[in-house]
Amino acid sequence: MKKIHLLLIKAFIKPFLATFFVVMFILLMFFLFKWIDDLIGKGFEWYTILELMAYASAANVSMALPLSVLLSSIMTFGTLGENYELVAIKSAGISLQKAMRPLFVVIIMLTIGSFLFSNYMLPKANLKFSSLLYDVRNKKLAFLIKPGVFNNSIPNYSIRVDAKDEDGTLHNIMIYDHKGTNGVPKVIMAKQGQMNKTADGKFLLLNLKDGVQYEEQPSSSGAYNPRQVFNRSRFKETEPRFDLSSFEMNRTDPNAFGNSTPMLNLKGITKKGDSLGKLLDTLNMSTDRVVANNFKQFNVTKGYSKVKMAPKQIGEATLNSIPGGSKKLALDNASNTVSGIMQNLANTGPRHDDLVGEIIFTRIEYQRKFTLAASCILLFFIGAPLGAIIRKGGMGLPVVIAISFFLVYHIITTVAEKSAREGNLNPIFAMWIAVIVLSPLAVFLTYKATVDSALFDVNYYKQVFNKLLRIKQKQA
Template sequence: MKKIHLLILRSFIGPFVVTFFIVMFVLLMLFLFKYIDDMIGKGFDWYVILELMLYSSATNVAMALPLSVLLSSIMTYGSLGENYELVAIKSAGISLGRALYPMIIAVCGLSISAFFFSEYMLPVANLKYYSLLYDVRQQKTAFLINENVFNNSFPGYSIRVKKKDADGRTLRDIMIYSRSEKNPSNLDVTFAAEGIMYRTENDLVIRLKNGIRYAETPADNGYMGLRSQFTRSAFTERVARFDLSVFKPKRTAESEFKGAFQMMNRDQLNHWRDSVNTLTKVAIGRNFGLVTPYFRYFLMPSKPVQKGLKYIKVKGNYWDSIDRDRKMSIIANALNEARAVKEQVKARADRLDELQLESRRNRVEYQKKYTLSAACLALFLIGAPLGAIIRKGGLGLPVVVSVIFFLIYYIISTIGEKFVKDGDLSPMIGMWIAIVVLTPIGLFLSYKAANDSELFNVEAYNKLIKKITRIFNKKAAQ
């Protein structure tokens, strides 16, 4: 019995490791395709790009692990069925359920590990990843000058080059506008027929040749009149330097990103939710006090406040007893007070809606701590019996089947998460609906596999279709 368990575990570990790294590699390539333009040509060191790829891989575990469990379980039991090893196991008196024991223990271990990963390691990886990705995307490009484009990357300068030679260093027909705080109106411009561009440690240097500089200096009082000075100077060679310090990578403090829910563990999520619930209760309690002064009914004293003051009783309808001007004044005052109440209530209602939206997102991230582990178990319940039924190993049919079921899981979970964030579903239902849908499918497939069902046998369906066709033909003949 132990030898059979070891056989199944060894058959599972290899495909699991291979599929896990394949899926991680595919997801990493998708990341590179998405952000390649934000990383290339910005002067980053190789280890910064490698660090970003490492953090990106850590954030992809939540998607790669369930898919790897599904695919490897189909491959494992499909290979055992294809090589008639499952038949030998059953002939020895061991049911498929007992043969699943070692795999169930292994997948439960993976699920527990996935929970601790999502609780302790994933928030740190998300914090490192999103903070570094933000800095990378905000970084200005180090590919400084393009053809026929005014480049404004250098503070105080605007550069246009009509043509660049194939060597990437020789520039043709150069125009440089110089701006400053005292002279922001582009009154200093330099033209050059040719230039050689190269970089030093701190500067970009362009050696200009055969050019003219035009400069107009305004008067001290800013009046562009007779006191303005216009200068025109020609040169055969001149050096222009531009500071490259603005292109040096800068890191944003990670503390600025810690407020996002993806960077929190369960205790931090619970603490935030408790704080928001307390704040919401206090805000709701204060709403009545804010609008009370606008309702005169609550301010009307039950008894006269002054001695000798008496109420005047009006016969009939009071509104009909007052004149037209008095009515207009009352209506105008009522409208003003209604608008004031509406503005106060609307502002506080919008704030409460924002808090409710943030609270729903908080619950989404909290439930994700558990759904990753549950997804591994649910997809294993589908993959193992499905592999025993289709009896195909390798990376052919198992890949197609696993991708189909994983897409079903991913689409349902994504739709459920969207409904939760929109407030249409509770967090418990929306985040667990994919698991609830897939688990009965897994149990059904387990039942079919235990009874040697011909669920994916084409010949069995052909026989069924022929049988139904004969029945209809007999009825038609009668």
């Protein structure tokens, strides 16, 4: 390997790693902003949130990797052009295509790695992420008592305090106990209390001092009884226990989400697509058979009779060709037949649409495994010549241009995917349309960079504009 190749690889690796982690951090912040309400105030351990963020980061690689390749390639060749190192490379007899070869090898390695990642690691990460996010979103709020507000987080209890000190001491406590009271709550009032947990953390201990307990026995007959028993008891100190098992986060088995298409590799997607195709064929055959039976129910002797008769030709006035005494019966039979067909289609139609949508989604996800790898190559051949043309490094203009091109690529892919899922576009074509549209642009930019075109040189366009003005002035 030549020294120039090592120079180019080193110049590419540093901005690639930097931009990749920056983009991953930004996308991770978007994730936290989206799900912040489901994470705050639930008492999660730090490693649970860290685990969720790790799985979310794996899901963001599909966006971070292509953008990092585009941005780092623009920055690498832009820096080389700005420092006139690219001019020195060309003066040494090395063309732009030859200078891009070592980086192209690196991009091929990234492409293979991205394909293996999307086919083997990403499905498992999506599986873990979906199951953990489901558990996080369904976990109840942590027990947090706010002064002046009734808290109903603990089942069968309502707790209210007037004030709460920094050390956790509660003042003027009121507790409504609805557990096993047949609709008549038991009321506990105390002047002061302290909250503690048991050693295993499964129970909340509320140490109450100087209080009174009111309990009214419910009527056995359900009617009002003026002589109903009412108990009142005072206490100096008591310590009721509250079960906190409802606040524990139960981890769902990830295999419960395993049949979802994004959690499958190519082999699993192919198998699921075949299963869905068989289900759709079975549903179509069943629907055809039911509909056909509605028309053949009066032709049971067809094929068994040896009597040959010429078929009777019925014109436009079908109803007039029916004998007068049978018209009402014929209309009733036709109405019942149509009603049966409509009812059958109403029952099978939604299921048919769901199966078709799932089949389309499996084809989209199958192609997505390859488009992630192809996007790295495409955006490299856009970014490298673009950086050589603009001859500007750093995080200024290259970032703006890179984000602009990536947004074009992402918007085309998103719109085409949505159209495919609605059945308006072929799934294979939809997932590759961005590559098809932007490939000519990559070829054009590579050609312009090879011939040292001043495509983004403002002074060049000023000179052209001034020449046009002079020509018009001479003609005038």
